[in-house]
Amino acid sequence: MSSPDSDTYDGSLGESRDRQLFVANEQTTIAQAIDAVSSIITLAAARFADGDVIITDSEEMRVLSGGGTNVLNVQRAIYSTQPAAHSQGSVVYAACNYSDLTVQPVDTTGTDESSWCKLALTQSGLDTAVSGKALVLGDRTCRSTISFWRRITVPADTSAQKKTDIKLRLTGTMSLA
Numbered sequence: 001m002s003s004p005d006s007d008t009y010d011g012s013l014g015e016s017r018d019r020q021l022f023v024a025n026e027q028t029t030i031a032q033a034i035d036a037v038s039s040i041i042t043l044a045a046a047r048f049a050d051g052d053v054i055i056t057d058s059e060e061m062r063v064l065s066g067g068g069t070n071v072l073n074v075q076r077a078i079y080s081t082q083p084a085a086h087s088q089g090s091v092v093y094a095a096c097n098y099s100d101l102t103v104q105p106v107d108t109t110g111t112d113e114s115s116w117c118k119l120a121l122t123q124s125g126l127d128t129a130v131s132g133k134a135l136v137l138g139d140r141t142c143r144s145t146i147s148f149w150r151r152i153t154v155p156a157d158t159s160a161q162k163k164t165d166i167k168l169r170l171t172g173t174m175s176l177a
C-alpha cells in the first residue's frame with residue numbers, strides 16, 4: 001500500500017476521519033534506456049528479487065541476479081514475449097495479476113478495536129459501511145492501482161495513546177501475468 005496511513009485524533013470528543021488509500025503492484029521505472037538485447041537493466045528503485053518475473057511495455061523478463069538492488073541481470077523476452085528497446089521512465093511492474101483481493105481491518109494487540117474502522121470503495125459509501133467488515137476489491141491486473149476509503153472513529157473518552165495495532169490486511173491470489 002502507498003500513502004502511509006497515520007493520523008492524530010481528539011479522543012475526548014470521539015473524533016472521526018476519512019482517508020483515501022491506494023493499493024499498487026510492486027513497481028518502479030527504468031533509469032537508463034536499454035536496447036533490445038542488453039541483459040542489464042538499471043531501475044530507479046530496488047523493488048524486485050532474484051527469480052521474479054517483471055514486465056515493461058509488453059516484454060516480460062526474469063530477474064537472474066541483482067535482486068534487492070537497482071541493477072538487475074535479466075533473461076530477456078520470456079514467455080513468448082518480444083524483445084524490445086525500452087526508454088528511460090518506462091514503468092516496470094512485477095508481472096503478477098491478482099484475484100479475489102479483500103482488505104480486512106484487524107487488531108493485532110490487546111482489545112479488538114477493529115470496529116473503529118470502516119471501509120468502502122467510495123467516501124460516500126463509508127456512511128453505510130459496517131464497522132470492522134472486510135471490503136472486497138475483486139480482481140486486478142498488474143498495471144492497475146486500487147483506491148478505497150477508510151474511516152476511523154475514535155470512541156468518546158478515549159485516553160491519549162499512540163495506537164499502531166489497527167491494521168489493514170490485504171489478501172488475495174497472485175498469478176503470473
Ligand SMILES: [Ca+2]
Pocket residue numbers: 107108109110111112113165
Ligand atoms: Ca487493540
